[in-house]
Amino acid sequence: MTVYAGLAAAPGRASGKAYVIRNAEDIMTVPAGAILVLRILHPHLAPLLPRVAGLVVEEGAILQHATTLARECGIPAAVGIRDARSLFRDGELLEVDGYTGKVSRGTSIDP
Amino acid sequence: MLDEVKQVGNMVQAAARSAQPYRRHILGLPLQRSLFGQAARAATTIGLPGLASELDFPARLDENGDLFLDRSQVAALTKALPSWFTPETLELMHTTHVAACDALVDASENAARVAASLSSAARKLSEDLANRMALVLAYGILSKFVPDVLLRALADAGDVEPPPFPEKSAGAELMQNTFALYQACCALNYTPQRLQREWPRVAPEVFHLVREFCNRQTGFGPLAWDAPGYEDPNYVVGLLHSAFTEVDAEQVRRRLSFAKRPAVTPSPAGVRTKIAALRRVLGFWLDFLERETWYVRRAFYVGMIPLLQQLAAGYRQKIPPFQLADLLFLDIRELAAGFADPAVIHARRQRYMENTEYLSLRGVDPGRLATMLGSP
Numbered sequence: 001m002t003v004y005a006g007l008a009a010a011p012g013r014a015s016g017k018a019y020v021i022r023n024a025e026d027i028m029t030v031p032a033g034a035i036l037v038l039r040i041l042h043p044h045l046a047p048l049l050p051r052v053a054g055l056v057v058e059e060g061a062i063l064q065h066a067t068t069l070a071r072e073c074g075i076p077a078a079v080g081i082r083d084a085r086s087l088f089r090d091g092e093l094l095e096v097d098g099y100t101g102k103v104s105r106g107t108s109i110d111p
Numbered sequence: 112m113l114d115e116v117k118q119v120g121n122m123v124q125a126a127a128r129s130a131q132p133y134r135r136h137i138l139g140l141p142l143q144r145s146l147f148g149q150a151a152r153a154a155t156t157i158g159l160p161g162l163a164s165e166l167d168f169p170a171r172l173d174e175n176g177d178l179f180l181d182r183s184q185v186a187a188l189t190k191a192l193p194s195w196f197t198p199e200t201l202e203l204m205h206t207t208h209v210a211a212c213d214a215l216v217d218a219s220e221n222a223a224r225v226a227a228s229l230s231s232a233a234r235k236l237s238e239d240l241a242n243r244m245a246l247v248l249a250y251g252i253l254s255k256f257v258p259d260v261l262l263r264a265l266a267d268a269g270d271v272e273p274p275p276f277p278e279k280s281a282g283a284e285l286m287q288n289t290f291a292l293y294q295a296c297c298a299l300n301y302t303p304q305r306l307q308r309e310w311p312r313v314a315p316e317v318f319h320l321v322r323e324f325c326n327r328q329t330g331f332g333p334l335a336w337d338a339p340g341y342e343d344p345n346y347v348v349g350l351l352h353s354a355f356t357e358v359d360a361e362q363v364r365r366r367l368s369f370a371k372r373p374a375v376t377p378s379p380a381g382v383r384t385k386i387a388a389l390r391r392v393l394g395f396w397l398d399f400l401e402r403e404t405w406y407v408r409r410a411f412y413v414g415m416i417p418l419l420q421q422l423a424a425g426y427r428q429k430i431p432p433f434q435l436a437d438l439l440f441l442d443i444r445e446l447a448a449g450f451a452d453p454a455v456i457h458a459r460r461q462r463y464m465e466n467t468e469y470l471s472l473r474g475v476d477p478g479r480l481a482t483m484l485g486s487p
Contacts (some may be wrong), residue, residue, distance in 0.1 A: 022472075023471055023472055023474065024333070024338055024339070024472065024473055024474025025474055027350070027353060028349045028350070028352070028353045029353060030353050030354075032356075032357050032358055042282075042333070042404065043280065043281050043282030043285060043331065043401045043402070043404070043405070044282075044285065044331040044332050044333065044340060044341065044404070045282075046282035046283065046285050046286040046289075047285065047286050047289035047290070047350060047354040048350075048353060048354050049286065049366065050286070050290075050354070050358065050362065050363040050366040050367065051354060051355075051358045051363075061258075061259055062259070062262070062274070063258040063259055063262060063274060063393075063396075063397060063400070064400065065282070065400060065401065068276055068277065068280045068282070068397065068400070068401060069280060069282045069283065069401075071276070072279070072280060072282075072283045073283075073286075073366045073367075074366060075366070
């Protein structure tokens with residue numbers, strides 16, 4: 001099992017199908033319950049958050065956009081997963097551990 | 112927390128690959144790109160006078176709109192900042208930052224109010240507004256690492272409280288307001304699907320609701336002015352569809368109630384300790400992080416576009432086929448000087464239109480420039 005380590009940005013655990021934001025138009029078709037994979041979570045994307053299960057963000061630090069928003073909404077988030085948009089494909093099952101900042105494919109993350 | 116922050120270094124690591132841009136295609140319009148060119152100058156007025164004389168600003172944009180960072184400058188600034196932190200200098204840093212943001216908002220609103228009655232003064236006012244935008248843009252670059260430096264300084268000073276996150280972030284407010292729009296439209300029997308299917312031929316009250324929302328939320332959107340954002344009803348209608356189709360309204364409400372964050376002990380009022388000063392400065396940076404794009408984008412849509420409309424009238428007298436969008440292909444110095452060489456503008460516009468990777472990334476369609484400027 002491959003586990004990608006980033007920073008824990010917002011607590012909680014979530015799993016779902018990956019949905020990768022690559023272009024502006026991708027934000028118009030976000031599936032409900034998705035694990036959103038994107039370069040950076042800007043505030044203008046906030047209205048999409050209630051429909052997603054988790055967040056995987058390429059850029060980010062403890063004090064960046066994704067942290068504040070994800071914590072406010074209670075959405076598990078891992079930030080600083082470099083090249084996440086290349087690593088993950090739309091539709092593949094991901095698990096996000098917002099306590100540790102780890103993201104894994106397909107199977108459960110070890111406690 | 113401190114260890115995690117130390118691991119971050121995303122920006123520094125990215126900058127280490129100095130030949131590679133830190134971010135590609137962030138800005139495409141020459142007018143907006145030229146505001147970044149003012150960043151080095153702006154660094155001298157961001158409340159860090161002692162540092163600015165020694166250090167150059169660590170970021171630049173190239174002609175493709177790619178952002179480059181100078182690793183050595185970022186590292187030097189990051190290293191030098193903490194030694195500069197005293198209650199007095201932190202107070203100066205805070206007031207300067209707040210003033211820069213407030214001044215941009217004021218200048219935007221003022222431009223919107225007076226643009227239509229201006230003639231020759233429009234050029235001066237647009238330059239002034241652009242300079243204020245450049246300053247806030249500079250803060251936007253600094254926000255990638257200054258908050259982390261402040262957090263480390265807090266830890267080093269013995270602070271054990273959680274970071275002073277905003278009570279309710281700009282994104283959270285936007286989320287609530289968008290949900291309220293969704294509910295209002297549903298109450299008028301316009302589901303997101305119906306709204307998208309029928310827009311703009313919808314009931315007048317629904318049309319009004321959406322337009323009002325757009326006016327109030329103008330400023331939220333990507334950093335690039337030409338990328339659609341909340342000023343555009345089509346964008347908002349599409350976003351409503353994406354955000355609220357097939358969702359459990361109760362789940363949305365739960366999430367909009369927002370997770371409780373750990374209580375933050377307020378600093379004693381009037382106590383000028385270093386920790387109190389650091390927390391105050393960091394608190395504003397964290398709020399700024401959520402609004403940095405809003406400031407600059409709103410300034411463009413609310414303040415700069417009316418000024419450009421005034422300026423375009425003068426250009427049309429000199430160059431009959433001149434279009435309003437042509438002004439977006441001047442840089443700010445050219446705009447301020449009244450420069451307009453049709454051949455130069457044409458070449459820049461052609462280069463912009465040929466940058467299909469940028470246009471696709473930012474969602475810029477062929478009619479976008481005219482739409483965003485409100486000119487057919």
